[in-house]
Structures are given as C-alpha cells and as structure tokens.
Amino acid sequence: MTMTAILEDTAAVLAPVRQHPSPDDRPPAHITVRGLYKQFQGSVIYENFDIDIPRGKFVSIFGPNGCGKSTLINLISGLIPLDSGEVLFDGKTLAETRIGYVFQNYREALFPWMTAFDNIAYALKLRGVPKAEAHEKVRKLVAHLGVKIDLTIYPYMMSGGQQQLVSIMRALIVDPEVLFLDEPFSALDYEMTLFMREQLQRIFEETGTTMVLVSHDLEEAVYLADYVLLLTRRPGNIAAYPKVEITRPRNDATLANPDFVTLKSNCLEIFQREVRRS
Template sequence: MNAAPQARRLQAMALRAAGTAKPPHVTIRGLCKRFDTTPVYENFDLDIPRGELISVFGPNGCGKSTLINMIAGLVAPDGGQILFDGMRLSEIKFGYVFQNYREALFPWLRAFDNIAYPLKIMEVPPAERRARTERLVAHLGITLDFNLYPYQMSGGQQQLVSIMRALIVEPEILFLDEPFSALDYEMTLFMREQLQRIFMETGTTTVLVSHDLEEAVYLADRVLLLSRHPARIADLAAVASARPRTDATLSDADFVRTKAHCLDVFQREVRRA
C-alpha cells in the first residue's frame, strides 16, 4: 500500500542528500482572492516542496485557512493557477482534515467506517475497503477501539480518526486546518507526536495551518510566514532540527533560534499597519 509514498520519500531523501533542488510538488501562480472589497491574495506565488511538511503561520485574518482552502478546492480563487505536478486538483488524490472534528466526522458511522468512507465514494468494493482500512490501522500502529461511534470518543481520538480518514485514499498531499486547536493542551501534545509519526511513516506532502508558533515550527520542515492582507510571503523559514523531534528539541539551540526568527518576522508583520 505504501510503496508509492515510500518510494517518493526515499527519492526525496536522496535528492536532499545530493543537495539537488527538488521539483516543487505544488506550484501556485498569480493567485487572487478578494472578500467583498478586501484583497486577501493578489498575484500570490508559492512553491510547495514535495514530501515536506509546511506550516502556515501569520497574523489573524491574513488568509491562512483561505490559502489551503483554495489549494484544496473548498474556496474558489478569483484568479490564478494551482497545479500539482502540473495536474489539476481533480486529477490527484488528497486528504483534508477540518478543525472541527465534531462536525466533520459522520456520527452515524463507526470510527472504522468513517475511515473507510472515502473509499466508498471512490467505489472500491466493500471487501477491499475493509482490507485497506485494516492495513492503514496496522501500519500506523494506532491503538483505538475502531468500533466506537465518534461521539463515544475523546476529541483527540476523533481527530485521529479524521486524519486516518484523510490518509485512507493514500493522498499525494494532506491538508490540515488548525487540526489541534479545539483540543486541550495534553491532547495537543499527544496529537503532535501522532502527526509527526504519521508524516515520517508516509512522507506525504503536508500543509498545516496553525495558530500556535511552537507547534508550527515543531512540526514543520518549513514555516510559511504570511503578511497581513493582501498576503505576501514574509518568509519561508527552514526548520533544520532532525526528526523525530522530541521535547528535547524544544530547547535545542537551533530550534530556539528558528522559533525566535519566526516570531520576529511575525511581529514585524503584525506591527505593519
């Protein structure tokens, strides 16, 4: 099942080792979007590298969620082009995780069937749906009672099910819109570890919107810092810390420096009237 992402990840790692510039996975050119009279994006260009986890961070209302919603096709841009290896969104498989897990899962389905549901839409036969879901569960090594209904699970467990539902189609790209902001701190820490593990397992290109700078830096290969609207790329800061990152990483000199830099850029953008 994971041969393709695995191969891509190895390829990505090989490219990184060779110091070669990777071909970007997602290319965004001339993106425009306005709400009423407010231009949120004006001729916005961005390349998202393959097999990396990009955190999107920026001032309130700068259009973080709008950006991934446009990339994921939930919000129609007014202009511009978004291509995935030169293909349109309808030609690729992707996963999307909502902030509000309570309203994103289907309460009438058990966790297992929630995870398998995207395969039903793709008209995969029931037996294969079952087998693929079981394989994903085993592969991620997540211990949960998948016979429960979402409302019988904790918030973190529900969001974990949401993430697995996004992964079941073996997405080429995974979008997460503030996935942990509705969880308590303890659960957030646990979920960060889960997401990092899933990312290291699958190597899927991931775009994460976050409102927590520490989380954004901790999880990311690069932090995309946006300016106030109309949004520009204030910085695309690389996070060098090796994976798996742990609590020790948080006090690591490199990590602290990157985080301080991001905070600097962020505050500069916030102050800019």
C-alpha cells in the first residue's frame, strides 16, 4: 500500500460519514438546501446540512422525537428564519415560489368564522382575485379532487378529517409548487387517518405537486412516500434516504407487500439505532 493510499484510507475513516443530499437514485431536485445552520438558544439543530427534495415526488420525513423534522420544513417554507445557508426552489428564492403548508393542529388552522368555501378561497381573496373567478376556482378544485363536502358549513360543524381536507384544499388553491404537511393526521382517530391517507395519496396523484410530509408514524411515512428521509438525532443529518419502489396507487395489500415490509423494517432499524445512539 502506498503512503497516499494509506492517507486516503485514514482520511476516509476519520471523515464523518456524510450521506449524499439526494436520495439513493438521485432524481432531479426541486428544492435544494445547502449549508443550513440553525440553533435555538445554543442548541444546534442543523449544522452544515444539505438536502435535495426531488421534483414531483412525495418525500416523507421521519426521525427521533425532537430531532428537527418540523424545524426543517418550517425553515424550508420560511415560517422560521435560517441562521445561515441557502434554500432554492428550482434555483428560485422562496419569495418567487408558491408554496402551501398544512398545519398539524387543524383546530387552529381554519378561520372559525368562515365557511369551508371562504376558508379555501381565502388566499385568492388576499390576492385580489374577483369573487366570481375565486368561486369558479374553488368549484373546479373541489370537483377535480372529487372531494365530497358541503362547502357552506363552518369548521365547528365539520369532523376533524373534514377540517383537514379543507386545510389541504386551502393550501392547494394557489396551485403551489410544493406542499408541506406537518403531521397533518396526528390529531385524527385511526379510521379517519386511514381515510385521509387515501385522500392525500389521490390528491398527490391528481396534482403531481412536490409534497413534503412530516410523520411520526413509520408505516404512514413509507406508505405515502416515493422517498423516506430518515433523520439522525441532533444536530440533524441524513441517516438514510431510500426510494420506495412500490407502485401506486397503494392500498391495504401494500401493507403486506414483502418490499414494503422489508423497507419499513430497514427504516425501523435505522431509526432505533439513532434513538439508542448517545
């Protein structure tokens, strides 16, 4: 072995293991995050963090509690400021990009004094879209998505699932390039969660919008995703970023599909390794 080879070997051992920012098969990126740094009161959440989110794909983010999943999508979507680093959407800044965001807590997400219709149309109103045109846009979106819901009712008259559906439509009305969802179904009961997964999967297939979902439910994360972004403990890094090569639409049979089961258990192993790492 030459000295150069020995040095290179040593360097490889000493260098921190860094995953490529793109998922395993490296499709074209829609969102690129480079050199992200974020801390809260001295606690570093992200340090020199890079990630690519592929275009038109569904990415689920999964990782240990408090590792920075919500923080990551909040940073990318501009809800909280970066300390340093860069986020680009097709090379454009956030200000030049239309994004949608669906919050975890649907009870606080909708305006209680507005009907479902007015909640969905709100962003159009803000943009000064004339009433008739806004009406037509909402009608088209609802018809396109095949959502069966009475748009004249108020949030208090809706189930949790209906409120989240309205939240999703409200985010989609501006035809976003990217839709972010932070544990959107976590406050719903199991039956409604299963129903909403199907709705979201259908909406994803209908719109082809790039979607980034934070989930604390590994089965849900894998079931919905084209790629699962597994994060390490803080400071956050990519633990793995596997592709989910299972045809859509996915259904109950998917849950028993050997490829699904294997991938899910691999993800679980990585997750548990991260949780145990001190």
